[in-house]
Amino acid sequence: MITPTPELLSPAGNWDCARAAVAAGADAIFFGLPAFNARLRADNFTDEDLPALMAFLHQHGVKGFVTMNTLIFTGELEAAEAQLRKIAAAGVDALIIQDLGLAKMAREIAPEVELHASTQMTITAPEGLAFVESLFPLERAVLARELSLKEIDRFGQPASTPLEVFVHGALCVAYSGQCLTSESLGQRSANRGECAQACRMPYELVVDGETKDMGEVRYLLSPQDLAVVDLIPDLIRSGVKSFKIEGRLKSPEYVAAVTRVYRKAIDACGCGGPPQAVEAAARREPVITPTDRYSLEMTFSRGLTTGWMGGTDHPYLTHGRFGKKRGPFLGTITEAQNGWIRLDVPPSQQVPPLKPGDGVVFDAGENRDLEQGASIWKIENDRIIFHRTYSGINFDRIRPGVTLYKTSDPALESEIRRFWQNARLTPKRTPLHLTVSGKPGEAMILSGCPGPGQAVAARREVHSATPLQPAAKHPLTAETLEKQLGRLGDTPFELASLDNRLEGDCHLPVSELNRLRRQLVELLAGSEEPAAPRATSVSHRDLLPPSTPRSALPAPRLSVLCRTLPQVEAALSAEIPTIYCDFEDPRRYKDAVALRAGSSTIHLATPRIIKPGELGYLKLIERAEPDGLLLRNLAALHHYRDRSDLVKTGDFSLNVANPITARLLREAAGLDRLTVSYDLNIGQVLDLLGAAPAGWFELTLHQHMPLFHMEHCVFCTFMSSGTSYKDCGRPCEKHVVHLRDRVGQLHRLQADVGCRNTLFNGRAQTGARFFPALQGTGLRHFRLELLDEDPAAAEKTIRLYLDLLTGRIQPGELAAEVAAQEKLGVTEGTLASAR
Known part of the structure; x- marks a missing residue:
């Protein structure tokens, strides 16, 4: 049995991100249009962009998935139908959808386009997936990010529907599709692509009416970011089909850096061979280097964790000290003067090199809106020096004990930018399988089909204008035929195989061989044009409930x-x-x-x-x-x-x-x-x-x-020394807890039977x-x-x-x-x- 290579799926908020993803080795990208997508703040693509974008992707062997992952209101059904038809006409490979009604529409109106259930559908159990499968066929299900490896295994291998999981990027603290915070507090629905990121804001913990002194811990609902690059072999063994990188609001440098690290990790796993090859690859030395990890952390991170993949460990996920990008930890300040500092670095700490121009932030445990940061001016011995005028740092606020984080590396950003901008994006060629037949006195027949196998429907053939002649000295050997017929140059094909069925020693002028090759390529290239989408007469109106006369109304x-x-x-x-x-x-x-x-x-x-x-x-x-x-x-x-x-x-x-x-x-x-x-x-x-x-x-x-409805437990993380329900002492059963937001409003926090927390609007x-x-x-x-x-x-x-x-x-x-x-x-x- 061959272990299939999983798909690497990268985000693209604009054209530059799409190019960066392709350059770094993505198998597919996901992107949004101006309407019905859960990242309305991204640049996004327009309807007019779609044909050119899909042509670019397909030319390079990359698939394109459109996100229509928001709820659809009644008055929007007609516009959603129109968008589905444009997507199908543009040759989009798949739709990522949250709304069950829209998914039903997509299945009926655009049946050629794959249907992927978004993580916004909140699929958290095999039984939930089975229910969706009973509504319409699916080609993919994107699981909730709160699942562990063991829980993913419970979906079965292979699962009835191929599975996709997030492997890198920002984590929502609430279950996707179940967050009403932005909607309730600011009329900006997360289910409509307008998340206000209330989880990244500071909160105070109020226990039994008393505000608890939390020190510098204020960001009680802000998780660290996800990075499961070390768990790629485990996910492959679980049968996961697609590894998804979050980040449609991120830069092309982020997309390129993260994609190439995960491409490296997947390629090292022995996929394409038997399961033993994957096991052997997992036992070898890790291929992901400290430099790779540094690029992941530097391009964007609030701290990297394996999220819920490794199981429940609430404090590991959400430490509460900050909610913004941080980058790598550098050390603790031991001495600070007007213009320079010295650091103490723990012996076990792998600290990235520092150089002039690098950006840093001082973490003094203060309000994160007031924290200070600057670029390094010079480094002399063990002193890190900042320009006293242009850095803007108030050194009266910098003291021993303050920690330092690296927030930018212009040299790394420049290297990644050059990488994706200068990459030679070679068009992906289609394998061509040729057959040559004939005998002296008859025309030579050259036939071929693109792609794997010998599909009869795709096969084309051409005949020589002159008959084959008996060869006196130089017969047409397989080597000669491969040399001449394999000269496919700038065509979309590359020679994959040649079956020489010539009878006897035959000869044909090289010029005629070249003409046959060109003629066959023209035929095949014409047949490679994508077929027009199959017309469907189904409309969203056909899926509406039947109208019923109103009867006498009860009280x-x-x-x-x-x-x-x-x-x-x-x-x-x-x-x-x-x-x-x-x-x-x-x-x-x-x-x-x-x-x-x-x-x-x-x-x-x-x-x-x-x-x-x-x-x-x-x-x-x-x-x-x-x-x-x-x-x-x-x-x-x-x-x-x-x-x-x-x-x-x-x-x-x-x-x-x-x-x-x-x-x-x-x-x-x-x-x-x-x-x-x-x-x-x-x-x-x-x-x-x-x-x-x-x-x-x-x-x-x-x-x-x-x-918020969260797997994250505030009670366990900030009111106990435990890591899960097994050792937290159940403070949720002993105290009345509220969170106070930035405007002073109190919100009641409660736990349910699964220890999941819900924060209710006060x-x-x-x-x-x-x-x-x-x-x-x-x-x-x-x-x-x-x-x-x-x-x-x-x-x-x-x-x-x-x-x-x-x-x-x-x-x-x-x-x-x-x-x-x-x-x-x-x-x-x-x-x-x-x-």
Whole structure:
């Protein structure tokens, strides 16, 4: 068995990055267009760029993948369809897609283009992948970055769909597709390519109402960057098909430097041979040198880690000391005078060489917006000297104990720039397989086909104008034929094989051999033109839900999500018909179900994330015997798809933003209701409710928006000396914790059963003002989500919203009452945002 060589996939935010990736050995690049891509701040490519870009890539044997990895709103379906058709016409190799409805559109409208499930789909378990596979065929699935090597192995080898993983670059602290922070705090949705990087901001830790002194540790949610170059052999053994480098906002120097290091690592792994070759390569001395590692760290890093690949180690991932680019650590200042410093370097530390012109930053543990940096002026013996005038350094703030990091190396940047700018990009030639046949007195037949094998459909043949003659002295040997017919010069072909089937000793003038070669090449080159995309008459309109006449509308119904048993009791006393339970400890679900009374029903929420080996949480929910389920991830949809005996509601985390996604999920998972995506403002919600039956949906009218949903545990990292749940002491169960942001707002932090953390917006969001318009669409299911309210506050909030639904209180009055009750304020938040 041959071990296939995995694909190396590099980012390209512009033309220079694309050229740099090709020069450094990428097998494919991924890039975005101005709309529907998750890196809107990148330069990106235009529709007009597409044909030239794809021609350039294909000429050099490189594939091009377009990212349409954002949610698609109802009013954008027509524009998305038009973009899909342009992408197909340009010969794009694959689409990377988040939105399930858009993926369905792509499969139907552009069937020639490969479909890759984006990491934004939050595929964290084999069961989640199986659910997506049941919706439409996939050529690739990009897994969540929170998975370890052992968890990736659980997908099977080979997996049903080829797998792709990120191997290098920035890490999002929240699960991709599950971060609502930018949306909630600044109306800039990460699910729409507008991430404001709130995770890179400083926060204060507030424990039981007291601000904890954290010293210089302020960046509690900012992970270090990912670099798994040493784990490439392990990933190959796991059967991963594609290794992806993050960085569409980075420079071409970053793209070139990182791509060539990973190209080197992959090429050294013995792929293309038997598994024993990969094993032997893994046992040899590492090919990645300190110089290679230095280039990875220098071009961009906040510190390099193996992320979650090696397993859970929370402090290793997020140390909290900075959130910006740092580069290599140089040492600690032992002496500082006006204009120069001396460093102490630990004996075990491999410190990169310093030279005049290199940039450094002084880490004094202060506000990172105020930290100082400069270029080195001179180095004399062990003194590092800065220009006292032009460096801009205030040396009164530089003292022993301050650490120094290297932030720029102009010489390295120049070398990398010359590398990608001056690289000779040789067009990739197609292997040509030739056959020569004939005998004296007959025309010689030259036939050939491009590519591997002897495909009949691609074969062309030409005949000599004069018959073959008996050879008196110099017959046409295989060597002679290869010499003349292999002279393919500037053609797109190179001779791969020649099958000489001439009978007897034959002769043909060299001029005629050359003419035959040129004629065959012309035929083959013409047949190599890409076929026009197969026309498809399918439109996005064909995928919309069928229109149904509106029947008599029932009275609006309120459901309440509770996070404690006392809150459940408050909801029961108000006779709420649907009560959702979302407890940190699902073992307490049976206690909630036991409280069931009257006409109230108890519905249990699954964890928001299910990883390999965690289906036991779902079985625990089943044993509690609820009336219904609140399903929050793809794996749960797959697990419960045949449970028609339970009322099933798809939660907000399924990202239902358009009617095609709604129809797809409702039919495939047998859902009774779907929660409207939290990324939609009121106009977009009304568009959705106008394009699909309003009875399908439930809308959250009041909540504390879940901002970050993270594998990273703040409790373990900053409130214990442990590294995981095994040795952290469970501070999450003993303390009430908030994070205070830069504007002074407190946000509640909670852990779930998998020790995943959710940071909730401290300000409650109410959609009360929009209730009449929502009710007018036929929407009848509204939800109230409680967070940490005590029984009295829970009961009052429930009564207010019941009065709103029955008309006993007006929206403005309710908003004023809620504002008076909420300690940290209230907002209309995402519903009111204008986009």
